[in-house]
Amino acid sequence: MKKYRMFIILFLAIFYTACSENKISHSADNNERIDQENSIPIPSSTSMSYNKGDVVPNDEVCMVNDAFMGKKQIEVKYNGKLYYGCCEMCEKRIQEEGSVRMAVDPVSKKQVDKASAVIVITGDNGKVSYFETIDSYKAFLQQ
Numbered sequence: 660m661k662k663y664r665m666f667i668i669l670f671l672a673i674f675y676t677a678c679s680e681n682k683i684s685h686s687a688d689n690n691e692r693i694d695q696e697n698s699i700p701i702p703s704s705t706s707m708s709y710n711k712g713d714v715v716p717n718d719e720v721c722m723v724n725d726a727f728m729g730k731k732q733i734e735v736k737y738n739g740k741l742y743y744g745c746c747e748m749c750e751k752r753i754q755e756e757g758s759v760r761m762a763v764d765p766v767s768k769k770q771v772d773k774a775s776a777v778i779v780i781t782g783d784n785g786k787v788s789y790f791e792t793i794d795s796y797k798a799f800l801q802q
Contacts, residue, residue: 711780712800720787721745722773723752723759727785740774762789766798 709715715727718734722742732743735753742753742760752759764771765781765788776789777796790796 709780709785711782713780714796715778715780715787717741717774717776717778718743720778721749723749725762725787725789727778727780727787729785737774740772742774764789764791764795766795766802767791 709727709729718731718741719729720727721732721744723744726745728745732745733747733750735742735744735750737754737760740760744750744753760773762771762773762776763769764776769791771789771791773789776791777793778787778789779796779799780786781788781799788799790799
C-alpha cells in the first residue's frame, strides 16, 4: 500500500511539473509577425524574449494553465476553432470543459473566447490574460 501511495504522489508531481513548466527565453533578433486581424506586431518566438505587457502567439500558450510556454503547444480543434494545451490532460479538458475555452477580459469584464482573443503576458512566470479586442489591450496598457 505504501509503494502504491508513493507511486501516485510521484506520478502527480511529475505530471504537475510537466503541465506547468513555463519557458520564456528566446534569441535577441528583431523579427516580428503581424496579427492580421488586430494589426499588432507579435514577436516570433525565435526573435526575442517576452516580457509583461507583450502580446504572445496563441499557439505558444497553454490555454488551460493560462501560461505562455515559449514553444508550440498541442493544437486542439473544437467547434471549428483552434485552442492550445501543453499536455494530453489539457487537450482533453479543452474538448470537454467549456469554461476552459473562455476567459474574462480584464478591462471590459466581458467573456472572451480564448481562440480569438488577444493574448498578453500580464503576470509572473508567463501568466497570461485574454483581451476581446486590441482596443481593450491598449486600454490595459494605459492603466
